[in-house]
Amino acid sequence: MSSYLEAITTLGYGNMHPGGFSHSIKILSGIPISEKSVVLDIGCGTGRTACYLSKTRGAYVFGLDKSVQMIEKANSRNLREGTDVNFMLGDALDMPFRDEVADIVLIESLLIFLPAEEALKECRRVLKPGGVIIDIEMTANRSLPEYARQQLKTVCGLPKILSLEEYAELYESVGFKKISAVRSNLPGPLDNFKEMLYIDRNRIVSKEKMNPEYVKTLLLYRLLILANRKHLEFGTFIYKKS
Template sequence: MESTYLNCLALFGVGGAHPGGLNLTRRILSREKMDASTKVLDVGCGTGQTSAFISKQYQCHVTALDYNKIMLEKAKKRFHSMNLQIETQYGTAENLPFENDTFDFILSESVTAFTDVSKSAPEYKRVLKPDGVLLAIEMMRETDVSEKQMKEILDFYGVKQLLNEQEWRTNFKKAGFEQIEVEKVELRPDIHKVDVSNDYSLSKQIDPSFYKIFEKHHHLSILYKDILGCGIFRCSV
């Protein structure tokens, strides 16, 4: 298996790798209206930590999607162990395997930045109901960066682009979202550091090189603390 940041998260089965973790997710969702009739799509569900929380907290219909088969299998095991009726689906954000107007909410936690946003954002709009809402917690470029800095960030994280707030807004606007609210998340370097002792599902065999990836992730979060920010985007029509 290739030694990449995303494969590292998959092998360690990190449950809350996105900035702010589950606590931030709880705060964001507490502002929304959800009940048993609500349909939620958790894009890039990972090991299913957020999907499980939503299912238990709101008793609504949750679909958990991921393109990483290791992550998806770990999510299935989580749901089974918790006796949760959560639908799992293999697929990508750029080509969602769902019909138009299916979901009330789509949640993307540090996922869309790893996709081609020009393709994933329109897909979110397509599968959302007319009054649906996209909630995205995403990496955001705070300042201009040199070509060298940009290359190091893109290469390490495997992201296709590093957008600033206006560029995120533009992509969501082009996708058909008219109302875009943005809240910046104050991050500290230690928040970026993934604590695998918190919520994890370790694979049986993990090459030592993947431990070094965690170390570099923490190093980059400190080195680029003034460049790498995070925004909560609430997008609707």
């Protein structure tokens, strides 16, 4: 795990993806999810979105993450919020789910850390015919300078930083049918204010002392995002298994 992900894990952030929790709520409000729906939150982290769906939609929600610490924090959140999510340890590239089990697969800033095509094939495997995948990922314009691209990849431990068009091509090549692929600017001051309306009261920060290297990594990440803001965006992808 990269020092960036280690830092996020230690601090227990619930929604570090572009747009944050407020964007997730907005997008999920337009997705038909009932008490009979089976939802897989892949790369669930501390389980904030998974618990939200369990609480507000009453769906059968399963959260999967490969970090033991994240799953522990997700289970603690589950108890605190009185929700009924099944959190489990597992790899997004080899999920412990049978074929065609899910109505919805949710991803929040996961593909950027993985071999995206391989991960999408696995997501398609576990979706029922007609099932929907919802994915929020940071994307890069072609204008992003190569040196900045390499810095971001190194700091965050990323194999690639794809454009919205490249993600869309991957979805179609794997066998998904587009419902929507929406380009958005990275959050600005007003968006950050909206995020403050959703304070995470069940965030759990690890008790051990923060590694100075993690602090350095997070600071460098924020500086890189700020310096290259005009070259970076994020995409919200909603696709159906055809």
